[in-house]
Amino acid sequence: MPDRSGCIDRMMRLSPSFRDRWRPPLSVIVAMVLCIMLLVPLGGVVFFRVYENQLIQTTEAELIAQSAAIAATAAEQLKTIDPENLPLGPSAQPPQTQYSYLLTTIGEWSPQTSMLDLNKTPILPARPDARETGEDVHPVLEEVGRQLAPILVNTQKLTLAGFRVLDANGVVVSGRGEVGLSLAHVDEVRKALGGRYASALRERIVDNPQPIYSISRGTAVRVFTALPIVVEGRVAGVVYASRTPSNILKEMFLQRETVLWMLAFVLGATFVVGFIFVRAISGPIRALTARSLKIGSGDRAALKPLTIHGNREIHALSTSMLDMSRKLFDRNDYINTFANHVTHELKSPLTSIQGAAELLLDGGEELTEAERSKFLENILSDTARASLLLNRLRALARAESVDIGGACHLAPVLGQIKGRIDGLSVSWNKDCELPLSEENARIVFENLIENSRNHGASKVEVVVSGGGESLTVTVNDDGEGVSPGNAEHVFDLFFTTRRESGGTGMGLGIIQALLQAHDATIRLAPGHGGGASFEITFNR
CATH class of the missing domain: 3.30.565.10 (Histidine kinase-like ATPase, C-terminal domain)
Structure with missing residues (x-):
């Protein structure tokens, strides 16, 4: 038995209306809709810059909190050891915010908010190396640096953040490395030495990147913060901290089970939507197309409802098409019957007229006047009947198309x-x-x-x-x-x-x-x- 769907496709390709202008079939449109549905979550990962920005701001906020605790501890130790001979720098500036409408001071509270924003903050090159310096470190700060060293190491083990404590000249007095070297030439450190909190985003260079490392734990930037150590309103040093923020890929790796379940849900939802489209729209429309082609070829057996209508609109379309088809079949039957009747009714007078005319033509002088009159009367009678019949036909046509x-x-x-x-x-x-x-x-x-x-x-x-x-x-x-x-x-x-x-x-x-x-x-x-x-x- 021939494949009817293939016949339908071939007829569509051969049809002039389909040749003149390509129109996508409903199945292609449904496939496009499903592809868009699949791209939505994937596109969300690509365009999750807002979430990535939130991760960076969260990292900065954590560094601020940790640095504030270290700065407060250092300030108390400086006051305890030798408050009179401390080398102090410029006056400290009030905390800043990236949003002008937020207050930096509320009563006795002075919160320092995150300043970094991926949409506004430029990503600087990797942090410059520390430099040799001729500046001497004050003994009090050296002592504080020795006391803070184990605290910084233990804090780094728990938070994965790197900390440096600098004196008022920018020399490192405590930290895992670079003690005795100067960081005063680093932009954020220079600002902090001037009495104002500073932060920066810098490129992160990995010496030996590994595939799993770059996917699950790596990121391309590192957050740096520089918070002044304030004693009696003036800068006594700087807490310089840095940490690599989490990123979207890391979060997805950590939440991979949830991501897999979400992906399974998206695929399942896409399949359900596709099934509904095929069941409720595409399938019934193809069945209706096949049914209309059968009806168009004169198959009266096709005048029956579809097995599956899918939705109310297609059901209404199918019903109206079948009603119209029945009326067209009835009209065609009426026209055939009418044409047969008209042919039959006109045939009798025309045959009689033709016979009488042939007798008059063939009889010549042998016909009497009475016979001639009889034949002429028959011709006139049949002509009158044919004229009456034609008048009635015109009246019927007017009746069927009356205003x-x-x-x-x-x-x-x-x-x-x-x-x-x-x-x-x-x-x-x-x-x-x-x-x-x-x-x-x-x-x-x-x-x-x-x-x-x-x-x-x-x-x-x-x-x-x-x-x-x-x-x-x-x-x-x-x-x-x-x-x-x-x-x-x-x-x-x-x-x-x-x-x-x-x-x-x-x-x-x-x-x-x-x-x-x-x-x-x-x-x-x-x-x-x-x-x-x-x-x-x-x-x-």
Whole structure:
């Protein structure tokens, strides 16, 4: 059995509308949406600069807190050992903040906030090496440096931060290395020696990088802070600290189990969304496309609902398409039947005309005047029948494409018809307003009354009943009536019991088509004496 989906794709490729302009299929659009969903968390990792900035500020805040504790300890020791002979530098400046609207002093509190910002702070080169200096370190500061050395080492073991204690000239007095060397030439140290807290972001160079190191623990920058040691409002030294901040990759490595669960959730959610799209949109649309192609090829068996509609809109689209297809099939059947009837009805008079004309042509002088007259009368009679049939066809076409709307009163219409028909009594019980134009109402009732007279009626009675939402107009006559065998065929086109006397069988069909165009119905009502009774119902 051929692959119908492949046939559909080939038909789409061959269709001019698809060749002229490429339009992505719904499956491609769904795939693009799913890819975007997958890129959202990945893009979030790339653009997590705000979080990375928060990590750096957190590192700076921790260094400030640790440095403040060390500076306070150093200041107390300096006061205890020799407060009178301390070499002090410039006056200390109040704490700073990167946001002007934040207060640096609140009562007796003077908090020092983080100053670093990845969006504003430049990343400086690696810290310059310490330099030799000719400055002598004051004995008091040397003693304080020796006392602080084990504290700095133990603190570094726990916090992974590096600490240096400098005197007022920038010479290192305590730390794991560089004791006796000067750092006064470093920008942040120079600012701190001037009495103001300073911080910097510097490049971090790893001498022997390892893959796992760079992924789980490494980062490209290092945070440096320089906090003045303040004694009696003046700078007695500097606590110079540094530490490598955490980064996003490190956090993801540390939280790898959570990240894996999150990734599994994202993939699962993407799969669920894709399944819903296919089940609720893409699949039903492809099925509807295949169904429409079958219907277009004339397969009446395809006129059935889809197995899965997916959603309300596709269900409505499928239902409307099937209704339209049924109407088109019915219309096609009607046109075929109508064409066959018209061919049959016109064939008889045309055959008769052709036969009479051939006899006149072949008979020549041998035909008598009576025979010639008979043949000519047959030609004229059949021509008149063909003309009548064509007029009825035009009337039917007008009835099926009539302009909808308008209103008129019943009594004036019946009065005009009554004045034109002799030998037939027409009466009505009351007047009413009809939802038809006067011309269309005249066509309906004139055809009905003419039909009654042609079937031997001498009296026609029009009865109006109902009102409001439904109006019923019944046309009764005392003619021959309709036999039970013919009752179900009276509205069929070209059905007539008066063919020999010139009936075309289209009058009631014209009436029915015109009323249907106005959302009205007509039926043969039973149980009316010996005559015929037609009931017209208008739904307002």
